Amino acid sequence: MNAPLLVAEGLVKEYGNSRVVSDVSLSIARGEILGLVGESGSGKSTVARMVLRLIEPTQGAVHFDGVDVLKAGRSEMKMLRRRMGVVFQDPFAALDPRMCVRDILAEPFAIHGEEALQGKSMEEMLTAMLREVGLDASALDRYPHAFSGGQRQRINIARALALRPEFLVLDEPVSALDVSVGAQVINLLRSLQQTRGLTCLFISHSMPLVRYLCDRVAVMRRGELVEVGDAVSICEHPREAYTQALIAATPEFVGL
Numbered sequence: 001m002n003a004p005l006l007v008a009e010g011l012v013k014e015y016g017n018s019r020v021v022s023d024v025s026l027s028i029a030r031g032e033i034l035g036l037v038g039e040s041g042s043g044k045s046t047v048a049r050m051v052l053r054l055i056e057p058t059q060g061a062v063h064f065d066g067v068d069v070l071k072a073g074r075s076e077m078k079m080l081r082r083r084m085g086v087v088f089q090d091p092f093a094a095l096d097p098r099m100c101v102r103d104i105l106a107e108p109f110a111i112h113g114e115e116a117l118q119g120k121s122m123e124e125m126l127t128a129m130l131r132e133v134g135l136d137a138s139a140l141d142r143y144p145h146a147f148s149g150g151q152r153q154r155i156n157i158a159r160a161l162a163l164r165p166e167f168l169v170l171d172e173p174v175s176a177l178d179v180s181v182g183a184q185v186i187n188l189l190r191s192l193q194q195t196r197g198l199t200c201l202f203i204s205h206s207m208p209l210v211r212y213l214c215d216r217v218a219v220m221r222r223g224e225l226v227e228v229g230d231a232v233s234i235c236e237h238p239r240e241a242y243t244q245a246l247i248a249a250t251p252e253f254v255g256l
């Protein structure tokens with residue numbers, strides 16, 4: 001296995017007296033997709049937000065490519081942000097309804113500088129980004145409400161990949177979509193992960209989906225990890241009754 005790109009150690013998150021994440025340690029190898037599963041409220045999103053440093057852990061450490069994320073200063077953090085993308089569950093809430101797709105996709109370049117265009121014109125770059133997610137340039141002048149849920153999630157994915165991050169957090173990216181539309185988005189993510197060699201943290205409550213997409217899986221229950229291992233082995237031979245119940249609770253994923 002390659003050296004890990006991301007290592008999280010002993011992550012804890014407390015809100016007042018309530019401990020919502022307790023001593024979670026994870027590592028993700030370069031090019032690997034790690035699934036993070038667990039019932040609603042088990043702390044999956046909180047772990048992901050700590051890894052991305054969107055929230056500060058109460059305790060613990062995160063290293064990304066050897067860099068201590070929680071100790072990074074402002075400019076180092078800006079560099080790290082370029083290397084980490086995120087796609088959230090709700091494809092509509094994530095897109096500003098007053099911005100056309102051109103402005104939504106151009107925003108990362110406005111924040112991080114046009115050298116990220118790698119010599120392309122903005123128009124060429126935006127068209128290429130849309131093509132990569134199965135949309136065409138006619139989308140550029142339209143607004144989010146003009147798209148279906150699946151198309152909106154494709155726009156979110158294009159934006160998350162704009163600065164060519166190495167690491168992508170996918171926080172339940174298809175759970176707001178119809179099953180067949182969700183399967184198409186999963187297959188898109190799978191092919192993008194392969195062509196770009198992305199390292200991913202994939203959050204889901206569906207064990208069959210994790211089995212389809214992920215190399216390894218970490219199972220969370222009430223803020224703690226209960227088992228971590230190869231996705232197929234855990235789906236076929238779960239050790240914990242909790243994991244068995246998660247498997248039983250979700251219908252088989254049909255990859256179309």
Ligand SMILES: Nc1ncnc2c1ncn2[C@@H]1O[C@H](COP(=O)(O)OP(=O)(O)OP(=O)(O)O)[C@@H](O)[C@H]1O
Pocket residue numbers: 015020038039040041042043044045046047205
């Ligand atoms: N800002 C906050 N203040 C207080 N409690 C919070 C806060 N954010 C999250 N929590 C609590 O932390 C727990 C874990 O939430 P989290 O969103 O990480 O779970 P999850 O496993 O991602 O759930 P879901 O599958 O429903 O998204 C929940 O009980 C939630 O209410």
